[in-house]
Amino acid sequence: MPTRDGYPAGTPCWADLATTDVEAAKRFYAEIFGWEYDEPKTDSTPYTMAAKNGLSAAGIGPVQSPGQPTAWSMYIAVDDADAAVEKIRAAGGAVIMECIDVMDAGRMAFASDVTGAAFGVWQAKRHFGAAIVNEHGALNWTELQTDDVEKAMGFYAEVFGWTYETSQMPSGPYTAFSVGERAVGGALKKPMAEIPNYWSVYFAVDDIAAAVETATANGASVDYATMEIPDVGAFSGLADPTDGHFTVIQLASEVD
Numbered sequence: 001m002p003t004r005d006g007y008p009a010g011t012p013c014w015a016d017l018a019t020t021d022v023e024a025a026k027r028f029y030a031e032i033f034g035w036e037y038d039e040p041k042t043d044s045t046p047y048t049m050a051a052k053n054g055l056s057a058a059g060i061g062p063v064q065s066p067g068q069p070t071a072w073s074m075y076i077a078v079d080d081a082d083a084a085v086e087k088i089r090a091a092g093g094a095v096i097m098e099c100i101d102v103m104d105a106g107r108m109a110f111a112s113d114v115t116g117a118a119f120g121v122w123q124a125k126r127h128f129g130a131a132i133v134n135e136h137g138a139l140n141w142t143e144l145q146t147d148d149v150e151k152a153m154g155f156y157a158e159v160f161g162w163t164y165e166t167s168q169m170p171s172g173p174y175t176a177f178s179v180g181e182r183a184v185g186g187a188l189k190k191p192m193a194e195i196p197n198y199w200s201v202y203f204a205v206d207d208i209a210a211a212v213e214t215a216t217a218n219g220a221s222v223d224y225a226t227m228e229i230p231d232v233g234a235f236s237g238l239a240d241p242t243d244g245h246f247t248v249i250q251l252a253s254e255v256d
Contacts, residue, residue: 208236
C-alpha cells in the first residue's frame with residue numbers, strides 16, 4: 001500500500017472538493033471509492049476528511065459563497081506559505097486568498113498561475129496531506145489544462161523549482177513536471193477554448209469499467225469516455241452529482 005508521511009516542497013500533496021451539497025458528495029464518493037469520513041467537530045469548521053484504509057485521502061467541504069461552483073482543488077506543499085505567496089506574485093500569478101492558519105493543521109493560501117489556473121499552497125503542521133496515494137480511491141496525479149503550457153511551465157519552475165519534459169502522446173504534446181527525480185504532475189493544451197484553464201485531479205481505481213459504471217449508477221455524468229495510454233493506464237473523466245469534475249485511472253502497473 002503506497003503511503004506518505006510527508007511531501008517535499010513543490011509536490012502536490014492534497015485535493016479537496018468544495019461542493020454545493022456536501023452530503024450528496026459524501027454518499028457518492030463513498031460508493032465509488034469506499035471512503036469513510038471523519039465528521040467535523042463543530043459547525044464553524046464544516047470540513048470533512050475522507051479516509052481510505054484508515055488513512056487521509058482527500059477533503060470535502062461546502063462552497064464559501066453564493067454562486068460559487070462545485071470544484072476540486074489541488075494543493076502544493078511548501079515550507080513557508082508566506083514566502084510562496086511572494087514568489088507567486090513576483091512570477092506574475094495572482095493571490096486569490098491570502099495566507100491563513102487552519103487551526104493546528106497547517107497554513108494555506110490560494111492563488112492562480114499566469115494562465116489563470118487556480119491552486120492552493122499548503123504549509124504542513126499537524127496535517128501534511130494525503131497519507132495514502134496510488135491505491136483505489138486515493139490521489140494519483142494532478143494535471144494542468146491550459147491554453148499556454150510554455151508560459152505555465154515558466155511560472156511553476158520559478159515558483160516551485162519544477163523541471164519538466166515534454167513528450168508526444170496520441171492526443172498531442174504532454175509535459176510532465178518533476179520535483180527532483182519524481183514526476184509530480186502534468187500539463188497539456190486544453191481541448192476546448194471555452195473551458196477555463198484549470199488543475200484536474202486523478203484518483204486511482206482497481207477497475208475502470210466498474211468505477212465508471214458505479215459512478216454513473218450513482219448520478220455521475222461522463223465528461224469523456226475511457227481512453228487508454230500504453231504503459232500508463234486507462235482513464236475516464238467524470239462529474240459527480242454536484243458537478244465536481246475529476247478523473248479516474250486504472251494504472252497499467254503498480255506505483256509507489
